[in-house]
Structures are given as structure tokens and as C-alpha cells.
Amino acid sequence: xxxxxxxxxxxxxxxxxxxxxxxxxxxxxxxxxxxxxxxxxxxxxxxxxxxxxxxxxxxxxxxxxxxxxxxxxxxxxxxxxxxxxxxxxxxxxxxxxxxxxxxxxxxxxxxxxxxxxxxxxxxxxxxxxxxxxxxxxxxxxxxxxxxxxxxxxxxxxxxxxxxxxxxxxxxxxxxxx
Numbered sequence: 648x649x650x651x652x653x654x655x656x657x658x659x660x661x662x663x664x665x666x667x668x669x670x671x672x673x674x675x676x677x678x679x680x681x682x683x684x685x686x687x688x689x690x691x692x693x694x695x696x697x698x699x700x701x702x703x704x705x706x707x708x709x710x711x712x713x714x715x716x717x718x719x720x721x722x723x724x725x726x727x728x729x730x731x732x733x734x735x736x737x738x739x740x741x742x743x744x745x746x747x748x749x750x751x752x753x754x755x756x757x758x759x760x761x762x763x764x765x766x767x768x769x770x771x772x773x774x775x776x777x778x779x780x781x782x783x784x785x786x787x788x789x790x791x792x793x794x795x796x797x798x799x800x801x802x803x804x805x806x807x808x809x810x811x812x813x814x815x816x817x818x819x820x821x822x823x824x
Contacts, residue, residue, distance in 0.1 A: 729803035
């Protein structure tokens with residue numbers, strides 16, 4: 648088949664514009680497929696990741712009451728054990744959110760992280776404070792603590808304060824489903 652206009656030569660011609668658009672779309676599809684292929688063939692990242700940390704058995708084995716975890720976080724903060732304070736706070740937040748979802752809509756699927764739980768609460772609740780972003784920040788801080796990266800007193804204090812605030816918010820029935 649012979650086209651009366653050569654490919655990609657007349658950019659102001661409607662047919663040439665369509666040719667450029669189709670070529671661009673094909674290029675995007677090919678690059679996306681290559682990216683997906685390479686991503687599927689590459690090994691998973693080494694070391695701790697948020698998903699590995701939250702899927703670990705220690706993350707799923709916690710008490711039913713978040714208060715002991717908060718007390719442990721406050722004691723760790725006072726003793727300048729910042730990593731323990733962040734980890735205990737994250738466990739308490741996870742427990743609070745899991746309990747809230749369990750109470751409202753049944754058991755939570757295992758393996759959900761802090762961000763996922765906060766997103767579920769925020770989207771399912773009729774009125775809920777914005778907790779997805781702080782939960783994401785806490786999750787990243789938890790990963791940082793698990794990787795023994797430096798955490799300062801302000802970050803650890805924020806983690807404990809957020810966990811206490813969330814527990815008070817839930818206990819005060821300020822999240823309505």
C-alpha cells in the first residue's frame with residue numbers, strides 16, 4: 648500500500664499528525680511492556696522493605712490491647728530508645744486500625760500495612776480525620792528504625808504522639824462508619 652504522503656514529513660498535515668500520534672502511542676506501549684518485563688525478571692529488593700516488615704510474623708503477633716504498646720513506646724522514648732519507641736507506636740497504630748475495621752466490617756485480610764489500614768478506615772468511614780498520610784509517614788519511619796537508620800528524638804516523639812492521638816480519637820468515637 649502506497650501512501651500519498653511520506654511518513655512524518657509534513658507535521659501540519661492532519662494525516663501526518665495522526666501518524667505522529669499513533670507512533671507515539673505505540674512507543675509508549677512498547678516502553679511500558681519492556682518496563683513490566685524487566686521489572687518482573689528483576690529480583691526483589693534486598694534487605695527490609697515496608698511490605699516485608701509488615702508481613703513478618705512479629706508484626707502480626709501482638710496483644711489485643713494497644714495501651715501496653717503505647718506505654719512501652721513512652722518508656723522507650725524516655726529511655727532514649729528511639730527505634731523501640733517508633734516500632735511500638737507503629738504496632739499500636741496497626742492494632743488500633745485493625746480493631747476498628749474488625750468492629751465495623753469484619754476481619755481484616757492478613758498482611759495489610761499501616762497505610763492500607765488507614766486508607767480503608769478513611770475511605771469507609773462517613774467521618775474520619777485524615778490519617779492515611781500520617782500512617783504512611785509512620786510506616787516509613789518504622790522501616791527506617793528496622794534498618795537501624797538514624798531517627799531523631801522529634802521523629803520518635805511524633806510517632807508516639809500520633810499513636811496516642813489515634814487511640815484517643817478511636818476511643819472517643821470520633822470516627823463514624
